[in-house]
Amino acid sequence: MLLYNGDVDVINEQKFRTRSMQLDELLRGDYRMMAAELRRVFPKTKGLQERYVPLVQRYAHELSGALYARPLTRRFGSAMLPAPIFQKLRKLYVESTINHAMLHAHRELLVQQTVIMVPFREPDGYFYIRSYSPWEFEIEYGDLLRAGELQSAKSVSIKIPVQNEAGAVVYGRMYLDHERAYYEVRGGVVPLIGDSVEHGLGMIPAVSIRSEDAMPGRFEAPLNDAVLNAAIALMISESDTELLVHTQAWGQRVLQGAQLGQMVEELQIGPEKVLALYSMDPAAPSPELKIVQGQPPISSIVAWGESRLRLLCSMFDLQPDAFLKNNTSTTASARAADARDRVDSAQRYIPIFERAERELLRLIAKIMNKTDPVQIPEDIDVSLRFSRFLPYADPLHEAQAVQLQMQTGTMSPVDYVMSRDGLSREGARSRIRQNIAEIRELGLVDGMGAADGEA
Secondary structure (H helix, E strand, C coil): CCCCCCCCCCCCHHHHHHHHHHHHHHHCCCCCCHHHHHHHHCCCCCCCCCCCCCHHHHHHHHHCCCCCCCCEEEEECCCCCCHHHHHHHHHHHHHCCHHHHHHHHHHHHHHHCEEEEEEEECCCCCEEEEEECHHHEEEECCCHHHCCCHHHCCEEEEEEEEEEECCEEEEEEEEEECCEEEEEECCEEEECCCCCCECCCCCCCCEEEECCCCCCCCCCCCCCHHHHHHHHHHHHHHHHHHHHHHHHHCCEEEEECCCCCCEEEEEEECCEEEEEEECCCCCCCCCEEEEECCCCCHHHHHHHHHHHHHHHHHHCCCCCHHHHCCCCCCCHHHHHHHHHHHHHHHHCCHHHHHHHHHHHHHHHHHHHHCCCCCCCCCCCCEEEEECCCCCCCCHHHHHHHHHHHHHHCCCCHHHHHHHHHCCCHHHHHHHHHHHHHHHHHHCCCCCCCHHHHCC
């Protein structure tokens, strides 16, 4: 009910959540929504087959490979943090598979652009981190000037599965507000934190992550509709093209030069039957039986689909060859530039995840402090150091670069062998001496000085 007279911005909530669910399905490789899409686009077409293209899945995997898909280092608090707290947090993050949860959140964020993460405390003391997309949660707004902030909301209601019967999943509700946290089960509710639905944290026990700002007065940012529309269009085009080729490639028998009074006779020649055509008019041309096929513009259709895919990839810092797999070689410089573009694109997500991990750590600390003897400072911070990007290089250029570094003294051959083979310093020295001695013995290289072997 509208209480004020003024401009109104209306959004179709049902359509928004349906498209959010479609993105989640395609992200996980679930294509059941395509049957309804094909019926909507081709309501009267018969024989249309569903053909799937994993564009959303591949898009998310390609762009999420630079952060949590690689090893990373976390530093909790400062250097003055007591050892028991550091060891507790380090074990907690390993056993709770936080990296896997954050990787999944990153992939969802690429397509949903808004994610809510909720930590569940397991009986063994560790945490299970679950992320939820916009189709799974509803926000009861509080201060609309701060509608984009989760903690300014009155409550959050999240859909959770409570029953699975004969392939049908029944959803219940998980309720979170500043005082209570629980979820529904058959026959009642279960506290989310501790033994009571009253959690006593003074906050909504969840963390929101957003890659784009929401529109005024809303919590959820717009979805990545560009990727969803492109994926649906590609799959519809694949199904339509296959039906077109199948229909037009089916030969149609055509009788050319047929006349009135045409005589037709079947002749048995061995195991085959031959159709004989007779013309009753001596002056008329002889009739001819042909099998005619259509000529669908397959090359044009394929080129059009590829051009749309290239345009989409150019908008998202992706190399189209990663999707098209052309039969052309890609140089090491091109691969390095492509990988560097992806890393640069992922850099803007680092501040987003640093903030999210800080809020998640402080929420976990509040939950653990209610029951655990080792108390964690509730204002604790965490810093992330992601793996450094190493550009690709072909073996020749890499060998030349290593040789130049050794000649200029910026790299020791002993350090190089230690890093490459995982040896100790003495082991690397011994291997270098042994290699040089064998090369001299075989007479393969002349002019090796003693200094080379005494690295």
